Amino acid sequence: MSTFSAIGEEREIDRDEYTPTVEPQPTWCPGCGDFSVLKALKQALPEVGRTPEETLLCTGIGCSGKLNSYLDTYGFHTIHGRSLPVARAAKLANPDLEVIAAGGDGDGYGIGGNHFIHTARENHDMTYIVFNNEIFGLTKGQTSPTSPKGHKSKTQPHGSAKEPLKPLSLSLNAGASYVARTAAVNPNQAKEILIEAIEHDGFAHVDFLTQCPTWNKDARQYVPYIDVNESDDYEFDKTDRVEAAEMMRTTEEALYDGEVLTGRFYVDEDRPSYGQEKQQIGEMPEEPLAERYWDDDYEWERSYDQFVDKHE
Amino acid sequence: MTDEELIWRISGGSGDGIASTSQNFAKALMRSGLNVFTHRHYPSRIRGGHTYTEIRAAADPVESRGDGYNFLLALGDSFARNPQEGAVYGNEEIKPLSENLDELREGGVIVYDEGLLDPSEIPNFEERVEENGWHVFPLDLRGLARDMGREVMRNTAGVGATCALIGMDLEHVEDLMRDAMPEKILDPNLEILETAYDQVREEYDVDAVEVSVPTGEHEETQLLMSGSDAISYGAIDEGCRFIAGYPMTPWTEVFTIMTQNLPELGGISEQVEDEIAAAALAVGASHAGVKAMSGSSGGGFALMSEPLGLAEMTETPLVLVEAMRAGPSTGMPTKPEQSDLEHVLYTSQGDSQRVVLAPGTVAEAYEQSRLAFRLAYEYQIPTILLYDQKLGGELVNVPKSHFDREPNPTLGKTLSEEELAEQPHSADGKFHRFQHDVEDGVTPRSIPGQKGGRYLATGNEHDPTGHISESPDNRVAQIDRRTQKLEAIRADLDTEDTSSYAGPDDAEYGILTFGSQQGTVEEAVGRLNDAGVSVKSLGVSDMLPFPTEEVRTFIESVEEVLVVEMTASGQFRGLVQKNLGQYGEKLSSLLKYNGNPFEPAEVVDGFEAAIIEGDGDASGHQTTFVPAAGD
Numbered sequence: 001m002s003t004f005s006a007i008g009e010e011r012e013i014d015r016d017e018y019t020p021t022v023e024p025q026p027t028w029c030p031g032c033g034d035f036s037v038l039k040a041l042k043q044a045l046p047e048v049g050r051t052p053e054e055t056l057l058c059t060g061i062g063c064s065g066k067l068n069s070y071l072d073t074y075g076f077h078t079i080h081g082r083s084l085p086v087a088r089a090a091k092l093a094n095p096d097l098e099v100i101a102a103g104g105d106g107d108g109y110g111i112g113g114n115h116f117i118h119t120a121r122e123n124h125d126m127t128y129i130v131f132n133n134e135i136f137g138l139t140k141g142q143t144s145p146t147s148p149k150g151h152k153s154k155t156q157p158h159g160s161a162k163e164p165l166k167p168l169s170l171s172l173n174a175g176a177s178y179v180a181r182t183a184a185v186n187p188n189q190a191k192e193i194l195i196e197a198i199e200h201d202g203f204a205h206v207d208f209l210t211q212c213p214t215w216n217k218d219a220r221q222y223v224p225y226i227d228v229n230e231s232d233d234y235e236f237d238k239t240d241r242v243e244a245a246e247m248m249r250t251t252e253e254a255l256y257d258g259e260v261l262t263g264r265f266y267v268d269e270d271r272p273s274y275g276q277e278k279q280q281i282g283e284m285p286e287e288p289l290a291e292r293y294w295d296d297d298y299e300w301e302r303s304y305d306q307f308v309d310k311h312e
Numbered sequence: 313m314t315d316e317e318l319i320w321r322i323s324g325g326s327g328d329g330i331a332s333t334s335q336n337f338a339k340a341l342m343r344s345g346l347n348v349f350t351h352r353h354y355p356s357r358i359r360g361g362h363t364y365t366e367i368r369a370a371a372d373p374v375e376s377r378g379d380g381y382n383f384l385l386a387l388g389d390s391f392a393r394n395p396q397e398g399a400v401y402g403n404e405e406i407k408p409l410s411e412n413l414d415e416l417r418e419g420g421v422i423v424y425d426e427g428l429l430d431p432s433e434i435p436n437f438e439e440r441v442e443e444n445g446w447h448v449f450p451l452d453l454r455g456l457a458r459d460m461g462r463e464v465m466r467n468t469a470g471v472g473a474t475c476a477l478i479g480m481d482l483e484h485v486e487d488l489m490r491d492a493m494p495e496k497i498l499d500p501n502l503e504i505l506e507t508a509y510d511q512v513r514e515e516y517d518v519d520a521v522e523v524s525v526p527t528g529e530h531e532e533t534q535l536l537m538s539g540s541d542a543i544s545y546g547a548i549d550e551g552c553r554f555i556a557g558y559p560m561t562p563w564t565e566v567f568t569i570m571t572q573n574l575p576e577l578g579g580i581s582e583q584v585e586d587e588i589a590a591a592a593l594a595v596g597a598s599h600a601g602v603k604a605m606s607g608s609s610g611g612g613f614a615l616m617s618e619p620l621g622l623a624e625m626t627e628t629p630l631v632l633v634e635a636m637r638a639g640p641s642t643g644m645p646t647k648p649e650q651s652d653l654e655h656v657l658y659t660s661q662g663d664s665q666r667v668v669l670a671p672g673t674v675a676e677a678y679e680q681s682r683l684a685f686r687l688a689y690e691y692q693i694p695t696i697l698l699y700d701q702k703l704g705g706e707l708v709n710v711p712k713s714h715f716d717r718e719p720n721p722t723l724g725k726t727l728s729e730e731e732l733a734e735q736p737h738s739a740d741g742k743f744h745r746f747q748h749d750v751e752d753g754v755t756p757r758s759i760p761g762q763k764g765g766r767y768l769a770t771g772n773e774h775d776p777t778g779h780i781s782e783s784p785d786n787r788v789a790q791i792d793r794r795t796q797k798l799e800a801i802r803a804d805l806d807t808e809d810t811s812s813y814a815g816p817d818d819a820e821y822g823i824l825t826f827g828s829q830q831g832t833v834e835e836a837v838g839r840l841n842d843a844g845v846s847v848k849s850l851g852v853s854d855m856l857p858f859p860t861e862e863v864r865t866f867i868e869s870v871e872e873v874l875v876v877e878m879t880a881s882g883q884f885r886g887l888v889q890k891n892l893g894q895y896g897e898k899l900s901s902l903l904k905y906n907g908n909p910f911e912p913a914e915v916v917d918g919f920e921a922a923i924i925e926g927d928g929d930a931s932g933h934q935t936t937f938v939p940a941a942g943d
Binding site: 003004005006007013020021022023024052053056058061068069072073074076078079082085086087088090091092093094096097114115117118127140258282283285287289290291292293294300301302303304306307308311312 | 343367400417533534536537544545548549551553554556574575576577578579580581582585587588589590592593594595596597599600601603604617619621622626707712715716717718719721722723728739740742743759760761762763764765766767768769770771772778779780830843
């Protein structure tokens with residue numbers, strides 16, 4: 001038996017394998033968009049052939065963080081805003097793992113914004129799903145980084161004076177090599193986009209519009225949605241950075257005018273992932289580092305043999 | 313203070329090559345058979361600002377900086393921005409000659425670069441030279457270097473002059489230059505060295521100089537090592553192959569050494585966006601089955617509070633190093649202090665469940681770096697190695713054999729897939745990673761990718777499978793189990809001999825200290841006993857879990873105890889009293905927080921003034937005495 005025999009296992013996978021049989025059952029509110037992320041992931045993972053035990057799902061804090069409880073894989077429910085640094089290190093330690101990170105808009109675009117920028121910049125080979133509901137849900141409805149200007153809440157009683165953050169544009173400029181937006185109300189597209197994102201070799205950012213029926217919108221407010229890759233009203237080349245940027249800007253502004261544009265906005269298949277870049281310059285081993293600790297034949301280097309002579 | 317030692321101070325500006333020149337000269341002295349110890353003083357600037365390094369060299373062991381110095385090589389600050397007396401920072405150009413001149417011992421030697429420095433700018437220079445019997449050698453080091461090579465080689469000329477004056481053969485210096493320098497600059501440097509050496513011997517009566525190089529002999533091969541080197545090598549020998557960090561003085565040294573060495577070991581180093589990420593990456597790598605570390609200095613470590621707490625709650629093995637400097641806030645970036653002790657013990661929400669070790673010497677830094685990894689992985693707990701700018705940067709000779717030890721890459725209680733199959737699982741196949749009743753509180757872990765090992769790690773309180781739980785019974789069981797690990801670690805540490813004792817067992821008085829002040833305190837204890845004062849010392853390394861009984865025994869065995877530390881509020885004394893719950897009337901403090909580490913004489917004088925003569929500050933020193941309760 002190898003050390004990590006769950007990795008690379010070729011077999012049929014049933015989507016029920018990702019579902020805890022007894023508890024915990026999801027505690028999200030009825031009508032919550034988060035159910036759609038869970039469902040889309042359960043559909044996408046078997047299709048890309050990744051089993052629960054070769055998948056590491058890292059989440060932050062908030063309603064989105066509960067995803068870890070309801071998707072039965074290896075999981076790391078980290079702390080608010082910090083799913084990305086934990087996830088990307090796990091990927092560097094063992095590149096054979098399928099690493100997925102997830103969090104809310106406050107988690108990823110607010111408190112974890114710095115990590116988001118730098119993980120995108122470095123183009124780590126992983127998928128990042130942001131549950132974007134334009135609100136802080138679990139803490140009971142405060143204004144978030146993507147709440148519209150003028151949004152009133154207990155923490156912004158006179159209406160927010162801030163322009164909402166533009167996550168797609170930010171992601172593109174930071175360096176993500178796959179940027180998409182999907183919506184909970186569009187399960188088929190959501191599944192397809194997650195499959196593409198997981199299979200993409202690089203940082204794949206999926207801004208997932210998840211309605212929060214308790215604090216701001218119900219599902220109807222995300223309908224109708226338009227897939228910009230299929231609509232005749234929009235024409236752009238998703239592999240062209242300039243055209244992608246313009247389409248993103250249009251999309252981000254349209255959302256606050258009640259028009260829901262979704263789809264793949266930017267795809268760069270040529271850019272090497274961070275792991276490949278690091279291997280290229282000799283700063284990352286070819287074999288997964290995590291394997292080495294189980295190799296009985298490996299001769300561990302000693303500072304006494306390697307380094308101390310120069311101190312004589 | 314003895315005449316059998318050389319304390320050579322080389323001073324100049326940042327960027328003048330003080331560090332590399334002093335490192336080579338220290339190594340040459342070591343190779344000649346002497347024990348050496350260096351003390352660095354430098355400003356937070358890239359170019360300019362008064363910088364010096366002292367090398368103390370003697371045939372006997374040296375574990376501390378000395379009192380003052382007996383040889384000054386003043387190069388002058390060639391990058392000085394403020395050549396006027398009235399400038400905010402004063403006349404910087406002259407500082408390498410004028411600063412701390414009072415600390416030059418009687419009969420000491422001054423070599424200064426007359427190409428750059430004019431002593432007439434120093435008040436009463438001639439009178440002071442005469443009063444103190446100093447031997448002064450104005451040499452045009454810059455001119456000599458310029459004529460034969462380049463101006464920056466004036467350091468070499470200074471070393472040549474030094475060797476001529478103290479009667480040291482050039483052999484070891486030249487060997488080291490041959491090892492370190494490419495041919496193009498080697499030849500002019502050798503020429504400059506020899507010319508300066510010959511010129512001084514021809515032009516001056518060197519026999520009249522009262523300072524000479526001691527002679528000594530080593531029984532085995534020695535290495536010139538800093539605390540930062542030792543910590544890094546300890547990590548490597550424990551199989552640490554992942555580091556993540558963000559630059560910050562003085563922790564950057566460990567980060568740099570690891571980063572330069574890891575690629576050839578097939579390891580990974582990551583320079584990341586901030587210290588929150590740095591520690592979180594180390595957590596992620598460790599979770600995925602790699603031995604990992606991160607670290608910082610005070611301000612950066614503050615950002616690590618979150619991931620540190622996450623490692624505690626998820627029981628992820630992790631080593632963090634914290635290189636203290638003077639605080640609060642940005643404080644004094646390049647100056648040592650020990651005032652982050654409480655910060656590392658208590659930062660992050662909830663009850664602390666971590667290990668904190670504070671090595672006292674370079675040799676201990678290697679051993680305790682290894683110990684930190686062993687404890688972190690065996691007990692699945694974050695372990696912090698607490699040191700400071702002093703220990704990180706000081707260079708001392710350590711026998712080479714000290715490092716001749718077997719590597720230990722083991723991951724601790726981590727299960728193979730075969731072993732996992734035997735472990736308890738839930739009906740749906742989830743592995744019980746956090747079982748309630750286990751030996752020493754350590755519950756075995758799996759690694760992502762293993763079949764039969766899936767579980768949830770979470771910063772929330774959790775049940776045995778890792779799922780979030782707020783059940784009171786589970787909460788108590790989990791906290792008690794995690795706390796039990798600290799008891800097991802305390803018992804483990806009792807077999808490790810991390811404390812250091814000096815002085816006679818039956819001494820009347822005691823000195824307690826921790827971390828990097830240990831060597832200085834031990835030298836002071838030696839001097840006090842030579843002067844007829846019956847005193848012993850205990851240098852403590854285990855900050856958490858604290859060696860309560862060992863310290864109690866020490867305090868019980870003496871009349872009074874002086875606690876020596878580089879803090880302003882007596883943090884270590886507070887820690888002792890918190891753990892022992894008594895002795896407030898028996899413990900007094902000697903504190904120093906001016907940015908410089910204790911000199912042995914400050915401890916000697918401080919002890920005599922406070923304990924022997926009674927409750928006072930020693931005059932002439934920037935140290936502070938705080939009496940025991942009730943005094």
